[in-house]
Amino acid sequence: MARLLLTTVVFQITFILFTALPSWAKTVEYNLTIAQEKVNITGKSVQAMTINGTIPGPALRFREGDRARIHVKNTMNVETSIHWHGLLVPPGMDGVPFVSFPPIAPGATFTYAFTLRQSGTYWYHSHTSLQEQSGVYGGIAIEPRGGKPHRGKDHVVVLSDWTDDDPHAVLRTLRRGSEWFAIEKGSGQSIIGAARIGMLGDYFSRELQRMPPMDIADVAYDHFLANGKSELTIPAAPGETVRLRIIDGSATTFFHLTYAGGPLTIVSADGQDVRPVKIERLLIGVAETYDVLVTVPRSGAFELRATAHDASAFASIWIGSGKRRAAPAMPKPNLYQTMGGLTMKRLFALTPAGTMGMSDGAVEAGTLDKPGMMPMHGMDHGKDSKSMDHSGHTMDHGSMKGMDHKSQTMDHGSMKGMEHPMTTAGQEAVDRNGRRFGTRFGLLASDVSSSRDIAADGVDPRRPGPPYDKLRALRSTALPRGKSVREIRLTLDGDMERYIWLLNNKALSETDSILIKKGEIVRFIMINRTMMHHPMHLHGHFFRVINGQGNHAPLKHTVDVEPMSTTVIEFYANEFGDWFFHCHLLYHMKAGMAGLVHYDGYNLYPELAKVRPQLYKESWYVWGETTALSNMAEASITLSDTRNIISLMGEVGWEEVDRNEWEALLTWDRYVNRFFTYFIGVDVFGERSETEDTRGVLGFTYLLPLNIETRIWADDDGGWRGGLHKVSDLTPRLALFGEYEYDSHEKSEARAGLAYTVSKSFSLVGQWHSEFDWGGGLQIRF
Ligand SMILES: [Cu+2]
Numbered sequence: 001m002a003r004l005l006l007t008t009v010v011f012q013i014t015f016i017l018f019t020a021l022p023s024w025a026k027t028v029e030y031n032l033t034i035a036q037e038k039v040n041i042t043g044k045s046v047q048a049m050t051i052n053g054t055i056p057g058p059a060l061r062f063r064e065g066d067r068a069r070i071h072v073k074n075t076m077n078v079e080t081s082i083h084w085h086g087l088l089v090p091p092g093m094d095g096v097p098f099v100s101f102p103p104i105a106p107g108a109t110f111t112y113a114f115t116l117r118q119s120g121t122y123w124y125h126s127h128t129s130l131q132e133q134s135g136v137y138g139g140i141a142i143e144p145r146g147g148k149p150h151r152g153k154d155h156v157v158v159l160s161d162w163t164d165d166d167p168h169a170v171l172r173t174l175r176r177g178s179e180w181f182a183i184e185k186g187s188g189q190s191i192i193g194a195a196r197i198g199m200l201g202d203y204f205s206r207e208l209q210r211m212p213p214m215d216i217a218d219v220a221y222d223h224f225l226a227n228g229k230s231e232l233t234i235p236a237a238p239g240e241t242v243r244l245r246i247i248d249g250s251a252t253t254f255f256h257l258t259y260a261g262g263p264l265t266i267v268s269a270d271g272q273d274v275r276p277v278k279i280e281r282l283l284i285g286v287a288e289t290y291d292v293l294v295t296v297p298r299s300g301a302f303e304l305r306a307t308a309h310d311a312s313a314f315a316s317i318w319i320g321s322g323k324r325r326a327a328p329a330m331p332k333p334n335l336y337q338t339m340g341g342l343t344m345k346r347l348f349a350l351t352p353a354g355t356m357g358m359s360d361g362a363v364e365a366g367t368l369d370k371p372g373m374m375p376m377h378g379m380d381h382g383k384d385s386k387s388m389d390h391s392g393h394t395m396d397h398g399s400m401k402g403m404d405h406k407s408q409t410m411d412h413g414s415m416k417g418m419e420h421p422m423t424t425a426g427q428e429a430v431d432r433n434g435r436r437f438g439t440r441f442g443l444l445a446s447d448v449s450s451s452r453d454i455a456a457d458g459v460d461p462r463r464p465g466p467p468y469d470k471l472r473a474l475r476s477t478a479l480p481r482g483k484s485v486r487e488i489r490l491t492l493d494g495d496m497e498r499y500i501w502l503l504n505n506k507a508l509s510e511t512d513s514i515l516i517k518k519g520e521i522v523r524f525i526m527i528n529r530t531m532m533h534h535p536m537h538l539h540g541h542f543f544r545v546i547n548g549q550g551n552h553a554p555l556k557h558t559v560d561v562e563p564m565s566t567t568v569i570e571f572y573a574n575e576f577g578d579w580f581f582h583c584h585l586l587y588h589m590k591a592g593m594a595g596l597v598h599y600d601g602y603n604l605y606p607e608l609a610k611v612r613p614q615l616y617k618e619s620w621y622v623w624g625e626t627t628a629l630s631n632m633a634e635a636s637i638t639l640s641d642t643r644n645i646i647s648l649m650g651e652v653g654w655e656e657v658d659r660n661e662w663e664a665l666l667t668w669d670r671y672v673n674r675f676f677t678y679f680i681g682v683d684v685f686g687e688r689s690e691t692e693d694t695r696g697v698l699g700f701t702y703l704l705p706l707n708i709e710t711r712i713w714a715d716d717d718g719g720w721r722g723g724l725h726k727v728s729d730l731t732p733r734l735a736l737f738g739e740y741e742y743d744s745h746e747k748s749e750a751r752a753g754l755a756y757t758v759s760k761s762f763s764l765v766g767q768w769h770s771e772f773d774w775g776g777g778l779q780i781r782f
Contacts, residue, residue: 025115027067030060032082034126034136035075042222042433046164049076049126049134055228056249057124057138059156064119064145070112072104079103079128082112084140085287085537086122086271086557089114091577091602094539096127098615099580099596102607103128119144120271121245121289123158130167132586133251141245142271154243154291155234157317159284159306161253162223170219171587173760174499175640176623178781179732180760182213184220184438185312188732189213189335193450199336206336207706209347210675212496213729214531216333216457217310218587219252221434224308224315230432233301233318241295242319243267244304248284251586254309254533254560256463257282257292260327261302261319265293266467270556272542275472281330283309283466285535285560287584296320303327309533313434331455331462347705438759441733458562465562468547471554477544478551479572485521486573488514492528492536492561492583492593495674500591500642501534501583505673507592507642509618514581516573517600523570528561534588535560536567538597539579543571558584577602590619592642618642624782627765631655631775645669645677653772659687661771667697675703683715693717719744733757737767755779 032051039048039055051057062068074080081103083095093114097103104110119142126136139156163170173180182188194203206213226232236242248255257264263278268291276293284290296302296319305327307314318324458465494501503511516522524543528534535558542555546568561567582594596615604612624637632653639646647669652662667681678700686692699713699721709725723741730736738752753767766776 025065025067026063027069028062029069029071030058031071031073032057033073033075034080034082036077039135041162041225041228042164044164047134047166049131049136051136051138055135055137055225056158056160057136059139059141059158060124061141061143062116063143064116066116066142068112068114068116071109072112073109074104074106077106079105080126080131080136081128082124082136083127083539084112084114084122084124086120086289087114087140088117088540088542088575091540091575091579094577094579095124096539096580098608098611098613099539099578100608102611116142118142118271119147120268120273121156121247121291122271123247123249123287123289125249127580130171130251130586130590132249133161133163133167133170137249139245139247139249154245156245156247157226157232157234158228158247158249159253159255159315160225160228160248161219161221161250161308162225163219163221167251167586171499171590172621172623174218174587175591175621176638176781177497177499178760179729180757181218181220182215183732183757184435185217185310186437186732187215187217187310187312187335188729190450190729190731190734192731194336197336197450197452197454199450202336204706210703210705210707211531212707214335214337215310215496216335216532217252217254217308217312218499218532218585220312220438221253221308223433224250224253224255224306224313226306226315226317229315231316231318233321236296236320238296238299238320240320241293244292244294244317245289246284246292247289248286250286252286252588254283254285254535255306255315256309256311256330257284257304257306258327258330259294259302259304260325261295261297264304266471267291267293269471269554270542270558272555273474274554275474275552277467277470277472279467279470281328281462281464283464283560285466285533285558285584287535287537287558288556288560294319299323300325305329308434309333314432316432331453331460332451333463334454334456336450337456441758466560468545468554468559469549471545471547472549473552473554476551477553477555479521479544479570483519483521483572485523486516487523487525488516489525489527490595492526492530492534494530494532494588494593496531497674498640498671499587500671501530501585501588501593503593503595507618508582508594508596509592509616509642511595511616513578513596513598515598515600518573518576520573521570522573523568525566525568526561527566528563531563532585532588533560533562534593535584536581537584538569538571538581540575540577541571541579543569545569573599575599578604625779627777627779629765629767629775629777631772632769643671645671653769655772655775657771661685661687665697669701677701679713681713695719697721717745 035050037050038045072082081095081097091100093112094100122140124138124140125132139158141156179188191203194200223230258281263280264282266274266277266279268274270289294304300323301318301320303326304317304319305314307330311330311332455463457463491504493505500507526536537558542557544553545556545559547553559567559569576599579597581597582589618641620639620641622639626635632651634651636647636649648666650664652660654660663685665681665683667679669677669679671677681697683695683697684691695715695717697713697715699711701709701711704710712722714720721741721743725739727735727737733756735755737755740750742748750770751767753765756764758764761781763779765779768774
């Protein structure tokens, strides 16, 4: 009773503080105007989106306790929004279209008003479509109440990634499964590339396990930026220590930070002070912020280098002036690294949408509790395989045994199967600019993934994972006792080739809300079953990251869930409302890796309720290709969303046959997972202008070990067809392909050939066909 009374009193005081506007609190106003305009970042003028005419927008400065009034004016011809990333605001001020409010219409102005309940480094960005990639982001710095102001001695540094391409074109390129970005940034994997560094065994082991080639970043960028520039200078005198408020405002890029003048001292993470910790290499995830102290040891300009996670390029922040001293270069990631041995179970493990051979049965919190890439030996025994509850997600077992230590073990040393020779010799130069390989046509010119200076992520200390185990909150972050605990298990799933990204195997469009109740402790157990990092962000809350620091677990708003690992977070549910929860890789979020956290009993005002369904709208993507050869021609067009793939394919051949033979196939596939789809369709074929037959077909596709695609169908004439298809990359640009098809009505058909990728849209193709003989020509993709 006494505790209850005390709690009430504390809440009352807090309430008064935040609502009564004490005399020292002031109102701080900003006007932000979002506009479409041309910018020139790479030497080429392209359409972008700016805030008050710049990218990034202005850094907003406040003091804790201030009242913010921010007028956001939309001068564009599309809707927009601004979300205050990491700020504790009322649900209506959070700025997520259809979740917190209806979007800001073209020509409209929306005024955000909220009291700053916190201090620290945060940022803001558009939460509409892909606008963040176009430039709609900026930094926020909030001085602590009563504390000494940092102003003048601190610098907001917003890191970001830049592409001259329209972000929608970027996403379409990803959705069609194009390997172009990998070629452009040099991360394409190939048989000859693997052989070059003696990792053919790993290459085929991966193929055998039906895994796609791993990559660390999805998109090839033109530039990486610090406050909108690839080189930034921060003044500092010799011996001076400066505080950098580093914000990763990228759409998809993690950065490794290295400093020429010694270690970095982390003093704050995601705006929350932590016990100062010195670190040589800091991996900052998308949407995270770190305040770091750097000292200029003597006269000169010392480089703080922000190298993109895939080591494709970097941005430089020069601290001080005079002679330039470069920061240590990052080795490239070893992408050929596979994990663990082969078992029959792993060969055929059917994961719902995972790119890895981990079955649902093996998904137990704890079995994967190692950060970074880990051997998968532990995943094979699907002992006590409870099938996952896909419907409700909620698991109300108050038993939390083992929770507090399982996810703490960060045993980087014990990773078997990772001891591949790693050459440390000859650091190969990394350019400051991205995309260096799009125009290099040498056989292996673009193959830096098999360069000499490579290191395994999270295992080699030169490429560390995020520093979470070292973060310790200054004050206890223990949650109130005696509350009921709700455990919510979330698998992070994806299909790299179709580029769909899911939570609990569902895209946002397919989900119900994640239901929680005010006053309970909510624990998210996030199990990443993909080979990519996912920086998961919960709006409206800080959560504790269970990291081995007990009561001093750090508070964060965004946490990287590393490939094939589990991360546990927990928070006291005390921010009544609806809040977005999603992967902060922009294209992952857009592709479906998001959910809505709903407080039981929270009601929407009618205007918002009316537009809420738009949150769940699916996007369709369309692409096509046509191949014109000397002996035959082919064309296809594909229309697809998360679960549907509608495609029309046609081919016609004229060599070695008396009359032109043609076939057209229209199919509608339902995607179940990366390994299995089923379809219905119509197959029409004939000679010249005559149709020989039209058959209805019903069938499925299945992915075999070695990534061999099979397709089997039955037709309404009582026959069937079965085919095998395989593509192997000899070099990143040169692919060998083969196909064999058996048809019960007629003879079988086979083809094989080589395709050389010239650019994003063109390939040279030479192929042999069992009916139409040899031919060569061009493929065009659109
Ligand atoms: Cu993601």
